[in-house]
Amino acid sequence: xxxxxxxxxxxxxxxxxxxxxxxxxxxxxxxxxxxxxxxxxxxxxxxxxxxxxxxxxxxxxxxxxxxxxxxxxxxxxxxxxxxxxxxxxxxxxxxxxxxxxxxxxxxxxxxxxxxxx
Numbered sequence: 001x002x003x004x005x006x007x008x009x010x011x012x013x014x015x016x017x018x019x020x021x022x023x024x025x026x027x028x029x030x031x032x033x034x035x036x037x038x039x040x041x042x043x044x045x046x047x048x049x050x051x052x053x054x055x056x057x058x059x060x061x062x063x064x065x066x067x068x069x070x071x072x073x074x075x076x077x078x079x080x081x082x083x084x085x086x087x088x089x090x091x092x093x094x095x096x097x098x099x100x101x102x103x104x105x106x107x108x109x110x111x112x113x114x115x116x117x
Contacts, residue, residue, distance in 0.1 A: 020076075030050075059081050073099055
């Protein structure tokens, strides 16, 4: 999982913000970039990834900036994501961590923000 998380985290760095990337086994399988909000970026990335993330324990999502609310992570979890990588830094980070813990999803906080316009 560590190598896949590092891969997806490096991919999302190069996407236009707001960006969410979904990858597995060293492949980018979905990306939502340049959106006005993180939820839209999640929806687009999930749509692009399609059924390739259902039941795949290696399916990882990364966001270029923190999740201000749990709605984006909730969509990713419902789609089958088992690991979410983001920089953290929101006042509501604990809500996202709690949501991930409730669903047995790994949540990695990097402390580094890739967000750019």
